Amino acid sequence: MADIVKYYSPFRQQAFSVSWVLSNVCNYRCSYCPEWLHAGSLKRPETWEAWLFLRRVLSKCRRDKKSLMLEFTGGEVTLLPDLIELVERLKSSPVECRVLVTSNGHRSLDWWRKHASLFDMIILSYHSEFTDARHMLDLCRLLREQEVLVYVNVMMLPARFEQAYEFAQRLRDEVEIGISLQRLQADLNRYDDAVYPYSDEMRRIMLQFRGRIPDYYSRLQTGELRAVDSEGQERSVDVLELLQSGRSCWRGWWCSAGEDQLRVDPAGTILRCWCGQGGNMGNIRAPRLSLDFGSVLCSRRFCSCLLDFFSTKQRPGPRLGSHAPGRWLGPADGI
Numbered sequence: 001m002a003d004i005v006k007y008y009s010p011f012r013q014q015a016f017s018v019s020w021v022l023s024n025v026c027n028y029r030c031s032y033c034p035e036w037l038h039a040g041s042l043k044r045p046e047t048w049e050a051w052l053f054l055r056r057v058l059s060k061c062r063r064d065k066k067s068l069m070l071e072f073t074g075g076e077v078t079l080l081p082d083l084i085e086l087v088e089r090l091k092s093s094p095v096e097c098r099v100l101v102t103s104n105g106h107r108s109l110d111w112w113r114k115h116a117s118l119f120d121m122i123i124l125s126y127h128s129e130f131t132d133a134r135h136m137l138d139l140c141r142l143l144r145e146q147e148v149l150v151y152v153n154v155m156m157l158p159a160r161f162e163q164a165y166e167f168a169q170r171l172r173d174e175v176e177i178g179i180s181l182q183r184l185q186a187d188l189n190r191y192d193d194a195v196y197p198y199s200d201e202m203r204r205i206m207l208q209f210r211g212r213i214p215d216y217y218s219r220l221q222t223g224e225l226r227a228v229d230s231e232g233q234e235r236s237v238d239v240l241e242l243l244q245s246g247r248s249c250w251r252g253w254w255c256s257a258g259e260d261q262l263r264v265d266p267a268g269t270i271l272r273c274w275c276g277q278g279g280n281m282g283n284i285r286a287p288r289l290s291l292d293f294g295s296v297l298c299s300r301r302f303c304s305c306l307l308d309f310f311s312t313k314q315r316p317g318p319r320l321g322s323h324a325p326g327r328w329l330g331p332a333d334g335i
């Protein structure tokens with residue numbers, strides 16, 4: 001039985017992570033996407049405001065002797081005219097920065113040809129209601145040729161499951177690239193709400209499907225999730241299996257989200273993590289802002305975002321001394 005679940009990676013262990021939803025502007029209107037994520041209704045930070053906040057993050061990293069893992073996402077973040085400028089500024093900082101971007105991939109091949117190498121990783125999402133499959137295949141081939149680290153998340157809307165699965169198989173056949181079939185939550189407004197009702201066969205397909213990982217992906221030094229028991233014995237845990245099987249629950253455990261990672265929403269609100277546990281921690285525009293938040297006690301039914309897996313989870317108990325015991329231990333109790 002695990003007492004600690006921790007993500008081990010040479011880079012991550014020394015990094016502070018920030019996941020920033022830079023705007024809620026998007027050119028798609030996916031049926032499963034909450035309005036707030038694509039309506040274009042929120043005033044996004046000006047370039048100077050965004051850079052001011054990033055400088056605060058970089059100062060914290062320097063003070064703590066940490067590197068920075070920054071993920072820019074949206075909306076559709078590649079629509080923003082100053083995205084490239086912000087990434088270039090980060091890359092010229094003395095703090096080691098890795099920059100990830102998530103995108104629906106709609107920008108032209110020329111745009112990607114010019115800018116893709118700036119990013120340490122690109123996470124593309126295939127949305128069956130809107131994505132031009134031909135363009136996505138060409139883009140993946142281009143990024144593979146440029147040896148860019150890219151993962152493709154294929155969004156598995158049950159009503160379009162066959163179409164999305166066919167695309168994923170075609171992509172795997174044509175391009176050596178990382179692919180994941182993503183189950184979708186029925187209501188993305190509610191982080192820990194149940195997923196869409198998938199059949200057993202659909203769940204089996206999503207669980208077993210893998211892309212083809214090229215050798216050069218090893219340069220990202222991706223790590224692994226490990227469970228540590230009370231004797232200090234460690235074993236690795238399959239993240240995808242945990243996520244797909246719905247056992248990714250640490251309710252009643254302490255979680256280091258806020259200590260080693262932050263999330264910023266399109267209005268500039270700072271939260272510990274994607275689940276929002278612990279609530280609003282301030283705004284990037286605040287004249288005075290501390291970025292030193294402690295651990296938080298998890299009360300969520302699911303930990304459903306991969307980025308939230310990077311925070312260390314620890315079972316409350318005697319080893320933690322002052323921490324109150326958890327009221328309820330979730331399905332991950334059995335890992």
Ligand code: SF4
Binds near residue numbers: 034075076127
């Ligand atoms: S591409 Fe992403 S942000 Fe845009 S509508 Fe679809 S799910 Fe929402």
Ligand code: SF4
Binds near residue numbers: 296303
């Ligand atoms: S749901 Fe949130 S608080 Fe709970 S373990 Fe995941 S990241 Fe931590």
